[in-house]
Amino acid sequence: MNDNALLTVQDLQIDFHDHQTPETAVYDFDLTVFPGEIVGIVGESGAGKSLSALAVAGLLKRHSEIRAGNILFEDEDLLHCGREILRSYQGDEIAVIFQEPMSSLDPLMRVGLQVEESLVVHHPEIDAAERKRRALEAIRSVGMEDAERVYSSYPHELSGGMRQRCMIAAAMIAEPKILIADEPTTALDVTVQAQIIELLKRINREKRTAILFISHDLSLVKQLCERVIVMKDGRIVEEGDTLRIFEHPKHAYTRELISAIPRVEKKEKQAKDQDRDLLLAVSGLDAGYGRIPADNEAGKKRLFSLRADGRQILYDVSFSLHAGEILGLAGESGSGKSTLAKTILGMIPKLRGEIRWEKKSGAAMVFQDPYGSLNPAHTVGWILTEALTKGKRRNFPEDEKALHDRLVQSLEQVELPEAFLERRPSELSGGQRQRVAIAEALISNPDVLIADEPVSALDVTVQAQIITLLEKLREETGIAILIIAHDLRVLYRICDRVLIMKKGRIVEQGNVEKIYFDPQQPYTKELLRAAGIRTNGEPDMTNGSRM
């Protein structure tokens, strides 16, 4: 034990009581944080990183229980001091920010009052006027000039980034000694993510607040943390200085994690021949939802009229897709990526422009959430059969044997064994579900696969596997893939060309090498910079050439 340490955790064991028999979720967790230090904990879902951090903050949910270990904050034993003393630390000395800034704020309470809450609890001697003054100051110090307006807003009136800033303002108002940040940027767009990381750095620098940063994203940890702990399946597998871990990872799992981050390094992609068959040509496409006001009656509102309450999402979108090509569609949330996919498929009517399918070809879609998009009541075999009968009738095999062979072949395509035909979605892991979703999409032999954020809900190592699978499918079947993703690294890894979308318009498009290493538009540059990708020949920040 170190006398100077701010926080010392020893031999922490956390059990889950969700099922009949308790399961151990975290084993022998050790952690030391010194004042003013930034320590990262990385790992994939289920690694126990959030659980460990929440245990430190005294915020475990009812089904988890600390079975053994010690948590010392300065000289106080937080595990055995009793609830009242623990509470006197929570919010005052130990503050927490969470992954979902929307649901982490009370929807019915003005943001300003929530920012003040720690003062209400810990400093009742401060009167309301002074509290408000401090809240406004805290809101300004997290980078929001319009503090008065933010103070009196409700959470739903603010953007995701602003909400997370408010969470940080609320956490920092009592000037805690340590800030526990549990995946604070995961739900945010990449440019906002970069701003929040900068903000955390600044807070650490200016207030000397120690930060315990939990993330699944190694590149973020590398940007922010001095020291990092790598967790897998409830155990710490490696710990040490961030640069050392990134340059000389000792544990095989750490190496796997690092290599799973798609690298953005200039490479000679084999030039695809340009005269491949044109499959899809989109030109001058405008689309949106609901009744969209014509220009001359915009803003006019009448009582009881069918108001034009719709909104145009896409403006003048033009691009083409060729056989065997992987085309990436990048942009932040709300930029219209998914709307474009739905419009191409005819799920949303277009307003103007042209969508021309060259062959009488089919398109199939794969969605982000492999949990929601597979019918949980049926087996994989049933789901695939269903997809087959809904496809072109002539593909449907004549007898049981042929059908079975067809289903097995379909699973083989996505590298799953025959036994999976009998499984239900709830019995599959996230990666396996996404494979089934891909098999389901491919079973009707489409010429185009549209994949909407197919890997963003998956852990980084699983992400890499799915990307490899998509590349293999393209090689084998010559299918064209339109892949939508907010993660520019993923797109670089897999795509031949990319479209950069902002507010419903395509601001730049072209060959990946061109876009990533010689971007023309300021927005493209901003996106790349936020993702930690250096342009114009600078080496990539996350995966330096020294590795």
Added chain:
Amino acid sequence: MRYALKKLISAIVTLFVVSVAVFFAFAVIPGDPALRKLGTQATPEALEMMRSRMGLDQPLPVRYVQWVAAFFTGDMGTSFSYDIPVGTLLGDKLPVTGFLVLFSFVLLVVLSIPLSIWHAKHENSRLDRAMLVAGQVIMAVPPFFMGILLTFFFGIVLKLFTPGGYVSWQTDPGRFLAYLFWPSLAIALPRVAMTVKLFRAEMLREAGRDYVRTAYSRGHSTMDVLYRHVLKNAFLPLLTFLAMNLTDMVAGSVVIEQVFGIPGFGRFLLVSILGRDYPVVEAIIMGLTAFIILVNLVTDLLYRAIDPRIEEAS
């Protein structure tokens, strides 16, 4: 403002549609009020005269317009059975039923909210579970039977009130209210059990939300988290439920008034329907419609006051 105007117009449209439906429904239902009044022995001439006196010989649309026009002057017609203006007749009964329903609703709110909070605090304790089972039983008891049970235990066995000893509010307001307590309880109890079940579940669900974790992370005690955050959020879905109960209680009062011998308009409505006393029935239905519209409007406004996410435009 636009919102209020819209609501007002839709309320008027609703009232219009209901008035047409009610008026014409009673016109086509078989049964002759004049025959009812004069008895089967009446001569055709006498019946004809009576019909003409009651205005039944006019064409339907004319009668409808006359009826509606009279409504606006406060004249709700004259009861066929009693030859007394409907307004005067109902004027006696309305406060009785009104008080009964209001009293039941107050009991519902006053009993169920603290009980639900207690349940949520002591989730899964032995008493919590025992009371949930008890609630399930109470829920299953129909109000009229609840009325009989209350009359038996508290009236006959414990002698806390005199069954059938209704005192009018003009005579003695205190004893009037004391008597009304029991029928109100009979109406409220099954609904209290339902409300507690719902509100308890809502609070427990809210307690699992992320913002509750945030509140704990700031060092709040469980009580503070409950009163500052959980209660308000859990109350939102309850509001609709309570409003539905309020309108439903009017229907519940019809039966309870019978059990406790209360001369409210519930009993009066039954008698009037059986006696084909159309002006009375029509006036009561219009009144109930207006009441339901009003309750819904107030509920809507309360939602707007509590939940900032509901915008003017929606």
